[in-house]
Amino acid sequence: MKTVLLAPTPPPYGGIASWTQRMLKAQLKNGWELSVVDEKMIGKRNVFGGKKESRRNLVDEIKRCHRIWSGLKRELKDEQVKIVHSCIPSATLSMMREYVCACITKRRGRKFIIHFRCTVPNTTKSRLGKILLKKLCKKSDFIITLNSQTNDYLDNITDTPYELIPNFISEDEITDDYKIQDEIKTVLYVGGVVKTKGAYDFISVAEMFPNIQFRMVGRVDTAIEEYTKSKGLKNTVFTGPKDKAGVKEELKNADIFMFLTYFGGEGFSNSLCEAMAAGLPCIVTDWAANKDMIGEDGGCVVPIKDTGAATSAIERMKEKQIRMKCSSTNKKKVINNYIERIVVDKYIDIYERLIGEGTY
Numbered sequence: 001m002k003t004v005l006l007a008p009t010p011p012p013y014g015g016i017a018s019w020t021q022r023m024l025k026a027q028l029k030n031g032w033e034l035s036v037v038d039e040k041m042i043g044k045r046n047v048f049g050g051k052k053e054s055r056r057n058l059v060d061e062i063k064r065c066h067r068i069w070s071g072l073k074r075e076l077k078d079e080q081v082k083i084v085h086s087c088i089p090s091a092t093l094s095m096m097r098e099y100v101c102a103c104i105t106k107r108r109g110r111k112f113i114i115h116f117r118c119t120v121p122n123t124t125k126s127r128l129g130k131i132l133l134k135k136l137c138k139k140s141d142f143i144i145t146l147n148s149q150t151n152d153y154l155d156n157i158t159d160t161p162y163e164l165i166p167n168f169i170s171e172d173e174i175t176d177d178y179k180i181q182d183e184i185k186t187v188l189y190v191g192g193v194v195k196t197k198g199a200y201d202f203i204s205v206a207e208m209f210p211n212i213q214f215r216m217v218g219r220v221d222t223a224i225e226e227y228t229k230s231k232g233l234k235n236t237v238f239t240g241p242k243d244k245a246g247v248k249e250e251l252k253n254a255d256i257f258m259f260l261t262y263f264g265g266e267g268f269s270n271s272l273c274e275a276m277a278a279g280l281p282c283i284v285t286d287w288a289a290n291k292d293m294i295g296e297d298g299g300c301v302v303p304i305k306d307t308g309a310a311t312s313a314i315e316r317m318k319e320k321q322i323r324m325k326c327s328s329t330n331k332k333k334v335i336n337n338y339i340e341r342i343v344v345d346k347y348i349d350i351y352e353r354l355i356g357e358g359t360y
Contacts, residue, residue, distance in 0.1 A: 002033045002080045003351060004072065006101055007087040008040035016087050016117045018270055019167055026344045032351065033080075037071040039064070039088075065097050072101055076108045083111050083351045089118035089265045095132040102139040111354040115144040118267045119288045121153040134158065141354055144347075146267035147289035163350065166289065167268045168343035169277055173248070174334060178279035180324045181255055184317060186213045188254035188280070190247055190271040191261075193220040193238065198260025198285065203228055204307040205258070206236045209314060214258075217242050217250050251278035256317055258283045259290065262304040268293070277334045281326035283313045297329040 007020040017040065024034060042060050075081055084105040088094040098114065105112040114136055124133050134157055137143060143162035145151055151164055187206075193199050193216045203224070206214035215237045228236050242250065251257070257275035259282065266288035273293065275282055282299035284290040291301050300313035317323055336342075 001031065001082050001351075001355075002035060002078065003083040003085050004075045004081055005034055005036045005085050005087065006039055006068065006072065006098070007036060007085075009036060009038050015167075015265075015267065015270060019087070019117070022168065022170070022340070023344070026340055029345055029348050030352070032348055035075055035081075037068055037075060039068055042067075061093065065100070068097065069100060069104060072104055076105065076110060081110060082355050083113060085113045085115060085347070085351075087115045087117050089267075090116050090120045090124045090129070090133055091118075091265075092124075092126060092129045092132060095124075095129070095136050099132065099136050099139060102136065106139065111141045111351075112139065113142045113144060113350065113354075114140040116150060116267070117146065118150075118265050119147055120145070120150040122149075122264050122266070122288070130157075142350055144350070147292050149288070150267075163346070165343060165346050166293075166338055167270055167273060168338050168340050169270070169273055169334065170340050173274055173277045174331060174339075175248075175252065175278040178252060178327065180320060180327055182320055184212055184255045184314065184323075186215060186254045187256045187258050187314070188215050188217070188250055188275070189258055189260075190217040190250065190275070191259075191269070193218050193224055194263075195221070195224070196261070196263040198262065198304075199224045200227070201260040201305060201307050201310065202258060203231070203233065203236055205260075205310045205314065206233060207231070208311050210235055212314075213237060215239060215250065215254070217247060247274070248278070251275055251280060254280060255323070256281055256283060256299075256314065258310065258314075260285050260302075260304070260310060261290070262287055273334065273338050276330035277338075279327040279331050281317055281323045282330065283310055283317070293333070295329070295333070297325060298333060299326045299330070 008017045009020050010017045042064050086098050088098050102112045137158035137160045140160055143160055145162055145164045154162055189202055191197050213235050217239045219241050220238045257280040259272050268289040282294055284294055284301055285304045286301050287304055302309035
């Protein structure tokens, strides 16, 4: 039996594309197989760029939709395909496109899952968007979410069954040799270095701790780099993008992971999950799945855009015993909830329930 994933693949790397790559490498139980209709953007659009770079090009979007719908129709000619698993943020144009995908799927007698790779109430705010959301949910056979905020929102708008299933990492990403140092020397962030990922807030906090190095790993918005130079900060380092091995080394050498995002498309952060797996205490904003992930004992959860609260959190984290407790909690949380074999099995369980080979 097969599932068709409607999802982007790398490059470029991003939340959904990274998940797709992990899924294609995952071991699926009961003989299930995956194929992908690649939904990656075409043209020069960059979601994490400025307004000009992130703006949609209508011609490119039409070409992209045609490619996706044609690819889905080809995949559905295979009688082994039982499920179409669509992965999108709940943006208006994305939902329009996937509603057509749902219609194509249902007309051919297959089951359609919509997997919202975002925090729906943060992404869907327009009247048209809310109408499309209801229609897409109704057209779908099942909904997968990434965080409790989305679940709470869906409670009031749909009768379609849904389940919160987090992202996942492989077991080899769990670090066994991480050591808690006596003092905080390095605070780390990994991801797109852009405003809505909290880059300016990260820099503001760095100003308060000149003896601690603040490292930002990822593609940097040039405006942020220029802003940092104008401030004359010597303790803020932009490393640029790094591969998996490079990121793992950065995590190993850090003392705290700080993630001050308020990015509208955020759902469940792979970078935060990797930091937890490395045993890092975490300071995060109360946004998307962050609070679900960190809980009460994995670090500090602060309001968005509140640099004072983030500064206080670092002061609190200076106590070694607190960091030791956070480190242990985060690794256990990942092992019990966010590793491949646990999460991927949940997808397969849903697939089999939908085609009548499993039980609710």
